[in-house]
Amino acid sequence: MILLRRLTLAAIVVIFAGAPWVALAAAPGGQAQAAPAPLNIIAFGAHPDDCDIRAGGTAAKWVAAGHRVRFVSVTNGDAGHQSQGGGALAARRRAEAQEAGRRLGVEYIVLDNHDGELMPTLQVREQIIRLIRQWKADLVLGPRPHDYHPDHRYTGILLQDAAFMVTVPNIAPDTPALRQNPVFMYFEDGFQKPNPFSPDVAVSIDETFQKKIDAIDAHVSQMYEWLPWLNGRLDSVPADPAARRAMTAKQRFGRISDAARATLVKYYGAEAAAKVEHAEAFEICEYGRRPDAADIKRLFPFLPR
């Protein structure tokens, strides 16, 4: 009985000691002692599945840490199939993107621009400016404008064109401008001309790699129909969903380039970096706000150093 009473008293003391922290954390308006506000990250890909492939693992890390991530496909994907197309394919791919977003814990938006026909027009630039502003983005991710696919190239151009303009109130004035230019960063790619990708940040995604594969696996029309057909190996795609997913997990969607490995060493140390199996890397775009080391630490809070 005495022991029980002591336990009860101890519990009361713990509750009392915890109370001020709870009060601060719950205080509206964000007191100095409260947890920092969640980051708002927005990633743009040309097609439904591009963001998942380039940044799905890092997105899952942000989500796990309580931050907000939005993926945007700038086209509706209505050209990405050998036997389907148009509105029916766009609807199918929108549903696949929604499922991928659900699996990752991110919001997935698919804009209704035609696949394979994207142009860096003022109209699409303003769509992108509005989405960045509405999300109050701290960090914007997307492809570089050097790529085999014109939709990828123009998505890169559109993001470069939106950087800075998101802060100009007279542009797209129906959506309030940001007071600060976000940091813009590029996804990793392997293209060498006119200059190769140069990573500023590399993130180990070993903890979230399975979630990334789950998201990519949701794009059935791409992973198990269109891309195998393009590569002449449609006959080798298994019918069983688990076998298909295993096939996707083997496709090196977290392969580490030499440059990314060197950048991992910078953030994780040589010993830990050598053990990383899957990573995603990002390069700072010169047209966004230029982050210092403290900004990088704030934007990628899971980096150990």
Ligand SMILES: [Zn+2]
């Ligand atoms: Zn694509």
